[in-house]
Amino acid sequence: MCDTILDEASSPAELGDALQAFSSLCSDIGGVQPNPSFDAWAQDALLDSGVAINPEAAAHCAGDYQRSVVFIRGVHAAINRLKQRFPGTPLEILYAGCGPFATLLLPLLGKFEPGELNISLLDIHQRSLDSVECLLAQPGIRAHRVRTIRNDACHYEHPVKLHLVICETMQKSLEQEPQFAVTANLAPQLWPAGIFIPELIEVTLQLAELGDAVSTDNTPLQPDPAAGAKSPGRHPIATIFTLSPRHAAEQLHGARPNPYTNKLELAPVFVEIPRVDDYTGLDAVLFTRIVVFERYRLGDYDAQITLPLRCPELLPLTSGKRYRVGYQLGTYPRFDFAPVQND
Ligand SMILES: C[S@@+](CC[C@H](N)C(=O)[O-])C[C@H]1O[C@@H](n2cnc3c(N)ncnc32)[C@H](O)[C@@H]1O
Incomplete structure (x- = not known):
């Protein structure tokens, strides 16, 4: 599945199928069914810096396949770049707003050796983190150092400096969700040669x-x-x-x-x-x-x-x-x- 996503020769149909397979597998294991408007607002978290959408709606994002593909490829390239910049150092990675499937990072874990990455998966919704915990218990993934954190990414302070932050907590035109506030809080916690994903939104x-x-x-x-x-x-x-x-x-x-x-x-x-x-x-x-x-x-x-x-x-x-x-x-x-x- 990951190879299909990373292969730039994959057709749109193959990419769509790969993400659909990922999403179905995650739903089966983690118990969260993608749904764009599941009990919207009632289950969303209204934070002081924006709306954190509910786990079902967050799961639905995986199926926005070009978004997911471009982010996954970008994260893969960024980790490889950081391995060159920080040789021999385990990379400290924070994925803020991981949702129930940790879609932008989880499919890539098989591409890296255990010990290369120290991963923190953060979300405000406990149900998303419960789902992620189920996914992390799968063989192969268990070998990596990954922990989950329930917190508000707009205020969270990571205990050590970060090499990579991944954050997609946005809607079109930066409306509703707290992408700006999360970025303002987490980007200063990076090493100077660290990478924030996404690099720019205009x-x-x-x-x-x-x-x-x-x-x-x-x-x-x-x-x-x-x-x-x-x-x-x-x-x-x-x-x-x-x-x-x-x-x-x-x-x-x-x-x-x-x-x-x-x-x-x-x-x-x-x-x-x-x-x-x-x-x-x-x-x-x-x-x-x-x-x-x-x-x-x-x-x-x-x-x-x-x-x-x-x-x-x-x-x-x-x-x-x-x-x-x-x-x-x-x-x-x-x-x-x-x-x-x-x-
Ligand atoms: C648009 S979804 C994206 C889910 C997943 N990262 C993906 O790309 O498929 C945004 C996720 O970020 C979480 N989130 C939004 N704002 C947050 C905040 N301030 N602190 C923690 N989690 C937040 C939401 O709960 C939701 O799971």
């Missing part, structure tokens, strides 16, 4: 024709590669946020209350709706791109977490109209848009 604001790729309530219908980056009729406005592990703690330090909402937010950017000949069919849209590790990347529409998000706050589109855009922190992180009076 959110841009554009005018774009989405057609039916996203419904009016922002529910994704069908990821449509044809409507992606090569689509004509896109009008880039600005990069409104770059989440880089190196700068996240500093960005958090600079957070201030929004003067209108009084909610804590990062330093705002100011954007202006560009002049176009015809606004018919155009929306203001946030696009998310992710550099997992080096060449392992997810572009627009590649995964659920890089689907576009409409911004109804910017409608009707008016040429020259200016907005203040701030990334709002707290229990439901999101971008906040406020019109700015033109001089």
